[in-house]
Amino acid sequence: MPELPEVENLVLELEQALEKREISGVEIRNEDILRTPSFWIKRNLPGKKILQIQRRGKFIRIFLPEGFSLWFHLGMTGQLLLENAVGPLKPHTHFILSLGGTHQRLIFRDPRRFGRVALTPYRGERILKSVERLGPEPREWGREEFASEIRSRRGRIKNLLLNQRLMAGLGNIYADESLHRAGIHPFRAGERIARQRLVRLHSAICEVLEEACRHGGSTIDDYRHLDGQRGSFQAFHKVYGRSGEDCESCGTPIRKIKLSGRSSSFCPRCQR
Incomplete structure (x- = not known):
C-alpha cells in the first residue's frame, strides 16, 4: 500500500501539473x-478549477471552488497517472478526469x-469520516x-504505529524500517519501552x-509517480522485503513473521 512518502510525492507532482487547471469532464468506469x-x-x-492539492495521512485532497473537495485514497494498488488523452486506456482504469485546454x-x-x-x-458532510x-x-x-502517548497505550509497538488514529501515514514499510533504525523489536509492548527509546523511535x-x-x-x-516512473527508496530498505538476507548492521538473517495478519520484517539481534 502506498504510504506517506508515496502519497506526498504524488501530491507535489499533482500540484505542479494540475493547479489552476480546469476539470472539463469526468468519466466513471x-x-x-x-x-x-x-x-x-x-x-x-465538470467546470471546476483546481485550487490547491494537499495530503492528509494517505489521502489526497484536491480543493475546488464553492467548498468542494475531491478525495483519493490509493488503497493497496491504486495509481494516479497523467497521460495523453488520445490512446487506449490502461487496464483497471476506473475514474478519468479530462483537463480543459490540454490533451491530457x-x-x-x-x-x-x-x-x-x-x-x-x-448531505452535509464536510469531510470524509475516515479522514x-x-x-x-x-x-x-x-x-x-x-x-x-505510546507508553499510555496497550499493544505491540508495531500495531500502535499502524494505528491511523494514533499517527497518520505509516504503513508496513516505514513502520518496519523505523523500528529497525531505532533498534526496537516490533512485538515489544509499547507501554514497556523506555521513554528515551521511544524518543529515538520518533526521530x-x-x-x-x-x-x-x-x-x-x-x-x-x-x-508509480504521476508520469509512471518508479520510486527508488526500496533500494535503501534495511529490513522490509529483505527476509532471509543478512542484516547490514550485524550480519544476522532478517526474519519475517506475521503479526495481527500483517507481516513484520526485523533483525532479531539488532532489535530488542
Whole structure:
C-alpha cells in the first residue's frame, strides 16, 4: 500500500501539473471505488478549477471552488497517472478526469479496487469520516509527547504505529524500517519501552520518512509517480522485503513473521 512518502510525492507532482487547471469532464468506469454517488460527482465536478492539492495521512485532497473537495485514497494498488488523452486506456482504469485546454487526462487505476474516490461535501458532510478520525501527522507529534502517548497505550509497538488514529501515514514499510533504525523489536509492548527509546523511535520515523520522500518513495509492486516512473527508496530498505538476507548492521538473517495478519520484517539481534 502506498504510504506517506508515496502519497506526498504524488501530491507535489499533482500540484505542479494540475493547479489552476480546469476539470472539463469526468468519466466513471467502475462505481465500486466511489464513496459518494456518481450523479453527485458528474453534476458538480465538470467546470471546476483546481485550487490547491494537499495530503492528509494517505489521502489526497484536491480543493475546488464553492467548498468542494475531491478525495483519493490509493488503497493497496491504486495509481494516479497523467497521460495523453488520445490512446487506449490502461487496464483497471476506473475514474478519468479530462483537463480543459490540454490533451491530457488524469486517470485513477486500481487492479484490486481497494482505492476510494469521493467528492465532498455530500448531505452535509464536510469531510470524509475516515479522514476526521486520523491522528496527527508524524512531525506534528513532539518527541516527548509521542513517547508519553505510546507508553499510555496497550499493544505491540508495531500495531500502535499502524494505528491511523494514533499517527497518520505509516504503513508496513516505514513502520518496519523505523523500528529497525531505532533498534526496537516490533512485538515489544509499547507501554514497556523506555521513554528515551521511544524518543529515538520518533526521530527514526521522521528520518526514514524524509529520506523516502527524497528518493521518490518505494515501489514494491504497483506504486508509480504521476508520469509512471518508479520510486527508488526500496533500494535503501534495511529490513522490509529483505527476509532471509543478512542484516547490514550485524550480519544476522532478517526474519519475517506475521503479526495481527500483517507481516513484520526485523533483525532479531539488532532489535530488542
